[in-house]
Amino acid sequence: MWAAAALLALGLSGCAGRPSGNLVVVSASAPGASTVDMLVATTRADVSDPPGVMFSGERAPGLAFADIAVSIPPDSVRKIGEVQWPSTPPGDPARDFVTVRADRLDLKQAVAAFNGRLLKLKPADRHVLLFVHGYNTRFEEAVYRFAQIAHDAGAPVVPVLFTWPSRGKLFDYVYDRESATYSRDALEAILQALVKNPNVKEISVLAHSMGNFVTVEAIRQMAIRNHGMSPKIRDIMLASPDIDFDVFRRQIAEIEASDKSPPVTLFVSRDDQALAASSLLAGSEPRLGVIDPHAEPYKSILEQARVNVVDLSAIKSDDPTNHGKFAQSGVVSAIGRRLAAGQTLTDARVTLGERIGGVAQGAAGTLGQAATLAVSAPLAVVDPNTRETLEDEAVSLGASAKSTIGSPLTAVTSGSGPPICEEMVISDQSTDGAAASGSTGRADCEASRVAARGQH
Numbered sequence: 042m043w044a045a046a047a048l049l050a051l052g053l054s055g056c057a058g059r060p061s062g063n064l065v066v067v068s069a070s071a072p073g074a075s076t077v078d079m080l081v082a083t084t085r086a087d088v089s090d091p092p093g094v095m096f097s098g099e100r101a102p103g104l105a106f107a108d109i110a111v112s113i114p115p116d117s118v119r120k121i122g123e124v125q126w127p128s129t130p131p132g133d134p135a136r137d138f139v140t141v142r143a144d145r146l147d148l149k150q151a152v153a154a155f156n157g158r159l160l161k162l163k164p165a166d167r168h169v170l171l172f173v174h175g176y177n178t179r180f181e182e183a184v185y186r187f188a189q190i191a192h193d194a195g196a197p198v199v200p201v202l203f204t205w206p207s208r209g210k211l212f213d214y215v216y217d218r219e220s221a222t223y224s225r226d227a228l229e230a231i232l233q234a235l236v237k238n239p240n241v242k243e244i245s246v247l248a249h250s251m252g253n254f255v256t257v258e259a260i261r262q263m264a265i266r267n268h269g270m271s272p273k274i275r276d277i278m279l280a281s282p283d284i285d286f287d288v289f290r291r292q293i294a295e296i297e298a299s300d301k302s303p304p305v306t307l308f309v310s311r312d313d314q315a316l317a318a319s320s321l322l323a324g325s326e327p328r329l330g331v332i333d334p335h336a337e338p339y340k341s342i343l344e345q346a347r348v349n350v351v352d353l354s355a356i357k358s359d360d361p362t363n364h365g366k367f368a369q370s371g372v373v374s375a376i377g378r379r380l381a382a383g384q385t386l387t388d389a390r391v392t393l394g395e396r397i398g399g400v401a402q403g404a405a406g407t408l409g410q411a412a413t414l415a416v417s418a419p420l421a422v423v424d425p426n427t428r429e430t431l432e433d434e435a436v437s438l439g440a441s442a443k444s445t446i447g448s449p450l451t452a453v454t455s456g457s458g459p460p461i462c463e464e465m466v467i468s469d470q471s472t473d474g475a476a477a478s479g480s481t482g483r484a485d486c487e488a489s490r491v492a493a494r495g496q497h
Contacts, residue, residue: 169199205227221254
C-alpha cells in the first residue's frame with residue numbers, strides 16, 4: 042500500500058500545475074450561474090504582475106482591501122463541494138469558477154462598499170461571515186475557496202475574507218506560521234471595526250488549519266483589550282485547528298471568560314494526517330484538531346471552557362489526509378443551515394449529527410481537489426502537483442535538493458521502505474488516533490507514509 046501510494050503521487054505529479062492568474066475579470070455570463078460578492082482584507086503585498094494574481098505571499102506593511110465577485114457555474118453542471126477551476130484562465134462561466142469583478146480599494150472605499158452592501162439588506166439579515174484560510178494558500182485560492190463555501194453553505198451572510206501572507210509553497214511552513222503571527226493585529230483591527238459598525242447585526246467567524254492560530258490570537262487580544270467579547274460575535278468556528286492544545290487552553294480562557302461569550306465550535310478528526318505530521322514538528326505535542334474529544338483530559342477541559350465539539354472522524358473524505366472534511370458539501374450545508382437558523386453548532390444535538398452523518402457515505406467531495414490541496418499539512422505532505430512544488434524548492438535550495446527529495450521516493454517505489462511501516466499497513470484504516478498516542482515508531486511511520494502519498 043505504501044509503495045502504491047508513492048507511485049500514485051509520482052503519477053499525479055504530471056498533472057496541471059496549481060491555479061494561477063484566475064483573477065482576470067471575465068465579462069461574459071452564463072444562464073443559471075450564481076455570484077458571490079466578497080470584501081477582502083489582506084496583509085499580503087500588492088502585485089501587478091503577473092496579471093490575475095493581485096496579491097502575493099509576501100508581507101505588506103499594513104492592510105490592503107479588495108472587492109471581488111466570483112461567478113459559480115450552475116449547480117446542475119458542477120459537483121457541489123468542489124471548486125471548478127478553469128483549465129486555463131480566465132475560464133468559461135458556464136462550467137468554471139470565474140472572476141467577474143476584482144477591484145483594489147483603499148480604506149475609505151472599502152468601508153463605503155461594505156456599508157453599501159449591508160444597507161441593501163434588512164437589518165435582521167446583516168450577518169457577516171468572516172473566513173480565515175490556512176497554510177500553503179495562494180490569494181486566488183483563498184478567494185475561490187471562500188466563494189465555494191459561502192455559496193454551498195447557502196446561508197444568508199455577507200462574506201468577508203481575511204487573507205494573510207501565505208506563500209502557497211509546501212516548504213514554507215515556518216514562513217507561513219510567522220506570517221500568521223505577523224497578521225494577528227490586523228485581524229483584530231478588522232474584527233474591532235466589524236463590531237463597532239452600527240450596520241452589522243451579527244458576526245460569525247470560520248477559520249481553517251493554521252488560520253485558526255491567527256484567528257484565536259486576534260480574538261484573545263480583542264477580549265483582553267475590550268474586557269470581554271462583543272455580543273455581535275455569534276459564532277466562532279475552528280476547523281481542523283493547527284494549534285497546540287495547551288496553547289489553546291490558555292487562549293480560550295480569555296475568550297470564554299464569561300458565560301455571555303460567543304459559542305466556540307471545534308471541528309476535529311482523529312484521522313487528520315496533516316495535523317499528525319504537524320504534531321511531529323511540534324515535538325509530538327497534540328494538535329487541537331486531532332484530539333479525541335471524548336477522552337480525558339480533553340473532554341473535561343473543553344466542557345469547562347464551553348467549547349462545542351463536532352467530531353468528523355467517522356466521515357469519509359476524498360481528501361487523502363482528511364484535513365479538509367469541514368469543506369465537504371454535506372458538512373458545509375449543515376453549517377449553513379445552522380447559521381441561517383441561528384442555532385449553536387454541536388454534534389451533541391442529534392439533528393446536526395444526523396445531517397452530517399447522513400452524508401458520510403455519499404458526500405459530494407471536499408472543497409475541491411485543487412482547493413483542498415492548498416490547505417495541506419506541514420512539510421511532510423506533498424501535493425498532487427508535486428513536480429511544481431519540488432521545482433520551486435530546487436530553485437531555492439539548488440539542484441541537490443531534487444536528488445535528496447527524490448531518493449526516499451525511489452526507495453519507497455522500490456519497496457525498500459522501513460519494515461515497521463509495512464507491518465502497520467494492516468491497521469492503517471483505524472481512526473483510533475494511534476498516530477498521536479506517543480508511539481515513536483507509529484508516528485514516524487505515519488509521517489513517512491504522508492510524505493510518500495504525495496498528497497495534501
